[in-house]
Amino acid sequence: MGIISRRLIAFWSSLQLTVCLLIAMGVLVFFMTLYQVETGIYVANQRYFGQAFIWWQSPWGDIPVFLGGGVLGGLLVVNLLVAHITRFKWTKAKIGLWLTHAGLLTLLIGSGLSAIQTIESQMVIQEGQTVSYSEQLRTTELAIETPLSPTQNRQWSIPEALLKPGQVLRPPQLPFELTVTHWYQNTRLEMNATVGQGLPKATHGLGQHITVFPMPPILRDDFRNQSAVLVTLTQGKQSLGTWLLSTGLGAPQSIVLNGVTYSLSLRPQRVYHPYRIRLDEFSHSYYTDTNTPKHFASEVTVIEPDGHTHRATISMNHPLRMGGNAHFQASFGQDGKSTVLQVVSNPGWWVPYVSTAIMTIGLLIHFGISLMRYRRQHP
């Protein structure tokens, strides 16, 4: 083995590297915590963990100032693997160490994978209403619906990523095509505005009377952007007009073509589930004379794809797990007649349980052995 590869191995297996990486992790998380105060958790997470580097927007352009969390985690994995393969001996005294590190490896790799796979969405249900989908709050979709029968709809949905100005969309089996003319991440909508004459406007639908003022996107977790899109519909060579669609406009807008009604809307991106959930009753209570919630719970009926139904109660700390999703009681409507369920699909949910259990056992064994050795030496 050459001197270079020996040096490389020595570097990658060194405890010095471990200590540096651990401290770097701590520093990273500390600054991320401070950053969260301004931006909320989601954005801070993207900035500190979502990229290879943390960028500083300096007057001279973006400068990378630190390694991203994912990279640090990856380096730690390499460090751990190389150290164990080349340096560590398999002895009885080291078994706790081996277990702890094996657990840590599983945790680092597993949590990296589950961060990619997890889908979080919210399901809002009014009392008596039955819902088969949940909504992802951070992204929108352009939806086109047309009735098939009195109880059934046909839907096309176009994800936000495709809504770029100039993009021409031709969903199959639709008699028209859509051209995106403008897309705004966040807006303020104003009826019959006296200013903003030059701003683009719709020629048809609700949007004819509405002016769209672009706004900087809101990054914080607790606020929603009011996105808007202007689309021109064309049938063959003939233009059908331009519509304004926005998450700020409640009702869908419709167009009738050849006797068929198509309703258009921009809405939070939906995740459809094979089952449906009906909210039978929402109950909540406060401690007497306070605004501190004591308990809140949703009594629901689950309607399975095969028509079977069963009842369930979802409350704080008592989620409903079903079809690979877990449904958590997250919040409730102002009137106390609707519930907000957090729907989480995370196939790797078991990874942290298994890996941290292994690590805990490893730490207990390791420190237990050390303690026994110490007591033997110092009776």
Added chain:
Amino acid sequence: MKTAWQWAVVALVGGMVLSGLIPRSSGPMNWEGLGSVPVLHLGRVKPLDTVARSTLLSFKGNQSLKGVTPSVQSPTEWLVTVMLYGTDDMPLFMVRQSEVLNALNQNPESKPVLSFKALLPYLSVIDTSAQHALSKPNGMRTQADREWMRLRQNLSFYTQLKNTAQPEGIPSFSVYATRYQTVLPTYRPQLMAHLSGESVDSGMAELVLYFKQFQHIANASAFRMCPPDAGNGVWKSVGDGYLVALKDPHPHPVAPLVTDVLGAVDEKKPRAFNEAVSEWQQVAHRLIPTETLKCRIEAQFNQGDVMMKWLMVYGGVSLLVLIGWLWPRPWVFTLATRLAWLAWIGHTLSIALRMALLGRPPVTNLYTSAVFVGWVAILLALWIERRSRMGLGTLVAGVLGFLTLLIAHHLSLQGDTMEMMQAVLDSNFWLATHVVTICIGYGAVFLAGALANVGVIRLLCRRMDPAMKTSLTRMVYGTLCVGLLFSFIGTVLGGIWADQSWGRFWGWDPKENGAFIICVWVAAVLHARWGGMIRERGLWVMAIFGNVVTAFSWFGVNMLGVGLHSYGFMDQAFFWLMLFNASQLVMMWLAFWPRLFTR
């Protein structure tokens, strides 16, 4: 028995602390008895004394009773005075926020405590500003917004207090209440008819007047004094207690007693007062025996102020050890250690009593976390002392006990420390496992840091022999291992709780980040030690920095939520946290003093 006199000292100190718990009367009127009656306030059954104390704390940040005429001796007496006459002239409302103070025409530098009378011209300004703040979403509120809301809430609670037992401005209310009960049986059918809209003769006017007054105080009541008597668990206000007489033959038994108590205070009749109080206690005992007993204990505990006294004992222990180091006599150390154990046992009993009163695990909020973190650290320190017998463990136990209880004392000034739990936290299982484990982790890491601090100081004073240095290093190392183990398990349990509640094991929220940083820091220290990168000095220095890291995740994280420039408590706390961090950085720097470790 050569040490008999030491045990006598220990017994004497214990007796002095516990004597505060013996009920004793301080005058002709049984105010202590009144302070112990159970009432329902902010969702919890608590003694009247706790209502009085926590109200004072949330209004003005302390329990001082200056500026009341005629002067009052106890928080309970103050509360009764407010309900009877109001204390509009007393400086009662702390205002801390320059924008708010400017709007109230006050000097922002003066940190004033304002009376209700002084605030009277500004009520509409306060109301408008608070309404405006309330209409904003939670994340958008400024410091001034929060201060407006707090001020309005306190003012409205104060006004409610003045209308809880009787309508404001009618000191001789007992006459009305007696008349009401006398005329009610005759007129009951007519009153019911009047209420359902039928016209009645003019003889009813008197009764309708009373009725309206009771209805007024039923609506305005600040807390509820009539315990459940119908088996449905519903507490009633005094007004409602009187109004039930419309249907039942009698009012709720406590309602007229409240009027009697206030009447006796107004007319300065101690005997009538004491009789009414003792009857109130009996009625409460008959209706809700367990809660009444708990409230009696809690009120006694409030008055005894035992935690403050254990704090002083811990302080005394630290001084004794320091004396012992300057003037070495073996008995000084044994006495200090015995006193430290005494204080720790008292500390334990206080925690146990609190758990029994609340039916909760030891840690439910920041205040109890301070008490519990101290408890853990002291236990570990005293265990170290048992094995090493050098006074080090005892000194650290004394200092940590003193500091954590001092922090706890200041945290307790924010209001009732036994508030009810939010729905999401309402899980005794997770509170008992996750929160307790995390706090043990905090306690251990602090202990390691404290040991290293003491080590550096002794080195600087040239009072360290090699054996002690080695043994101290081993203590720091071992305590850090304990800290890592518990911090890690606690963090994992927190992840499991989060996964059970919200469907995510880890979400990088500030509190999780704090726990994470402790774990990686201690892991980094231990790896550096195993890799031979650090020796004694490095271990000590890194252990001292562990204090900074732990203080951040314990308190710093809570200050992020309210912003770094908040008012009142957190403002001061932020200053002290920074001072603590600075002191620890200085200690780290001092550890690098030339020839400190090489001699």
